[in-house]
Amino acid sequence: MDRFIIRGGQRLRGDIVIGGAKNAALKLLVAGLLTSERLVLHNVPRIADIATMRRLLEQHGLTVEDVDGTGGTLAVGGAITNTEAPYDIVSRMRASILVLGPLLARCGEARVSLPGGCAIGTRPVDMHLKGLEALGAEITLENGYINARAPRGLVGDRIVLPFASVGATENLLMASCLARGRTEIINAAREPEIGDLVACLNSMGARITGTGGGTLTIEGVEALHGATHHVMPDRIECGTYACAAGITGGELRLVGGRLEHLGAVVRTLEEAGVEVLQEDDALRVRRTGALRGVDIMTEPYPGFPTDMQAQFMALLSVAEGASMVTETIFENRFMHVPELNRMGARINVHGSSAIIRGVHALSGAPVMATDLRASFSLILAGLAAHGETILSRVYHLDRGYEAVEQKLARCGAQIERVRD
Ligand SMILES: CC(=O)N[C@H]1[C@@H](OP(=O)(O)OP(=O)(O)OC[C@H]2O[C@@H](n3ccc(=O)[nH]c3=O)[C@H](O)[C@@H]2O)O[C@H](CO)[C@@H](O)[C@@H]1O
Numbered sequence: 011m012d013r014f015i016i017r018g019g020q021r022l023r024g025d026i027v028i029g030g031a032k033n034a035a036l037k038l039l040v041a042g043l044l045t046s047e048r049l050v051l052h053n054v055p056r057i058a059d060i061a062t063m064r065r066l067l068e069q070h071g072l073t074v075e076d077v078d079g080t081g082g083t084l085a086v087g088g089a090i091t092n093t094e095a096p097y098d099i100v101s102r103m104r105a106s107i108l109v110l111g112p113l114l115a116r117c118g119e120a121r122v123s124l125p126g127g128c129a130i131g132t133r134p135v136d137m138h139l140k141g142l143e144a145l146g147a148e149i150t151l152e153n154g155y156i157n158a159r160a161p162r163g164l165v166g167d168r169i170v171l172p173f174a175s176v177g178a179t180e181n182l183l184m185a186s187c188l189a190r191g192r193t194e195i196i197n198a199a200r201e202p203e204i205g206d207l208v209a210c211l212n213s214m215g216a217r218i219t220g221t222g223g224g225t226l227t228i229e230g231v232e233a234l235h236g237a238t239h240h241v242m243p244d245r246i247e248c249g250t251y252a253c254a255a256g257i258t259g260g261e262l263r264l265v266g267g268r269l270e271h272l273g274a275v276v277r278t279l280e281e282a283g284v285e286v287l288q289e290d291d292a293l294r295v296r297r298t299g300a301l302r303g304v305d306i307m308t309e310p311y312p313g314f315p316t317d318m319q320a321q322f323m324a325l326l327s328v329a330e331g332a333s334m335v336t337e338t339i340f341e342n343r344f345m346h347v348p349e350l351n352r353m354g355a356r357i358n359v360h361g362s363s364a365i366i367r368g369v370h371a372l373s374g375a376p377v378m379a380t381d382l383r384a385s386f387s388l389i390l391a392g393l394a395a396h397g398e399t400i401l402s403r404v405y406h407l408d409r410g411y412e413a414v415e416q417k418l419a420r421c422g423a424q425i426e427r428v429r430d
Pocket residue numbers: 033034036104105131132133134135136137138139173174175176177178199316317339340341
């Protein structure tokens with residue numbers, strides 16, 4: 011298990027190129043199940059979750075070709091030969107559940123392991139299943155697996171989601187592309203990654219309207235064809251490095267970052283004393299003075315993203331005054347708090363809220379990553395802390411951040427990966 015050794019205290023300066031979005035690329039790869047033709051994706055991030063998704067699709071029978079040998083362009087093609095998604099892959103990465111809708115739509119059957127919970131919450135998939143049942147699927151749960159059948163094919167319907175779930179929206183969206191007739195998804199999630207998926211599906215011949223508006227309307231088609239698509243930039247990676255500029259008092263140009271995806275994040279950064287400006291194809295981020303405490307509540311897009319909550323907790327740990335952070339999306343997403351407190355932060359958790367009392371400085375310590383974003387919050391704390399931080403369980407980070415140590419070191423960070 012790799013570790014990072016970070017020596018804090020450097021102000022980061024320079025350019026960081028933002029990669030393709032993990033939470034878009036994973037679903038775009040799954041869309042390859044919806045066609046027998048070739049789907050070519052550019053700007054795919056080189057991260058462990060993409061490797062896991064490749065394994066999943068390959069065991070379904072698809073080929074995933076690394077077109078130029080860099081891992082940045084993948085072509086999905088071939089025929090589905092197996093409709094089962096096994097536990098050992100699904101338990102590793104929850105986004106695997108997204109093969110359920112496409113397999114059902116294409117093959118009329120699927121057997122997908124129940125993903126179960128993870129460190130940040132129980133994460134049920136009831137909305138995915140109810141939505142697919144509304145489209146005519148027959149679903150049973152047995153031996154930890156979802157057995158789904160649609161012997162007569164899926165038929166469009168009006169589905170009202172009780173909560174704007176990202177995954178349920180995506181599963182139902184992909185399934186309904188090949189359903190007979192019209193499907194309406196009411197209270198659909200509005201995250202930009204869904205817009206990216208819709209754009210790709212439409213370029214494959216799907217007929218989807220309503221992106222970003224909360225209701226998606228899908229007119230089913232007989233078949234989808236191949237296409238070429240460029241994965242959108244990762245707004246969470248971008249926001250994370252913006253926090254790195256803020257916490258170290260440096261200045262970073264985040265190349266490829268797009269302001270329009272980061273409204274709530276940028277407003278919060280600016281309130282906290284970190285300026286963000288769009289400059290040609292980059293965002294320029296710098297701290298304008300002392301960091302100030304701010305209150306945050308996570309919400310579905312366009313609200314403040316839960317995937318940025320942990321990184322802001324690190325930033326606010328060294329801000330002047332108090333901050334209150336309320337997590338409304340996941341019930342257990344404060345796992346980084348005890349670790350930040352071991353580095354000198356003063357954070358108290360009360361139910362779904364955390365009160366942060368800003369301290370002058372953090373001090374390096376051995377800390378443990380518990381999930382993807384928590385990992386980066388500890389890196390941020392380590393970059394700002396006096397002394398040495400040793401972050402273990404870096405595999406959590408590798409799931410979703412590409413070349414972290416190279417990107418940070420090029421901007422002056424002292425960070426080193428130790429392979430055990
Ligand atoms: C791979 C990917 O894109 N992951 C993102 C996706 O996760 P994911 O798609 O899992 O997130 P959802 O929006 O579905 O989940 C939000 C909340 O709804 C609950 N829920 C969801 C589905 C369901 O059937 N029943 C139910 O109760 C979940 O337990 C959670 O508490 O969106 C989250 C919210 O922006 C992000 O934090 C994740 O990074």
